[in-house]
Amino acid sequence: MTGWLYLTLAIGLEIVATTLLKLSNGLEKWGxxxxxxxxxxxxxxxxxxxxxxxxxxxxxxxxxxVGIVAMAVIGIILFDQRLSLVQMGCVALVLVGALGLRLSTPAGGEI
Structure with missing residues (x-):
């Protein structure tokens, strides 16, 4: 498995874990x-x-x-959270930065 595939899987797991952390209501819901x-x-x-x-x-x-962007979207969709236009712009900048790093790093990962 390539490094980028491992990283993609790690991102998916982090998004699930963070969503569950939100659902735990400050660790009150132990499950x-x-x-x-x-x-x-x-x-x-x-x-x-x-x-x-x-x-x-x-x-x-x-x-x-990628986790920041995904959690912002999940917050809007699942948790009815609102972002201002400035906040949405800042999240978009994070996404542009993450994509820029990915696209500028060779497939093997070495720069």
Missing amino acids: FAAASIGIYALCFLVLAPALKSIPVGVAYAVWSG
């Missing part, structure tokens, strides 16, 4: 909290092999950037 913690642990286990071939700064920026 969601425990699931979130377990999935975060799995996320890091999947992220680690990606760091063998992708520079850590690029991997972390893409991982967190």
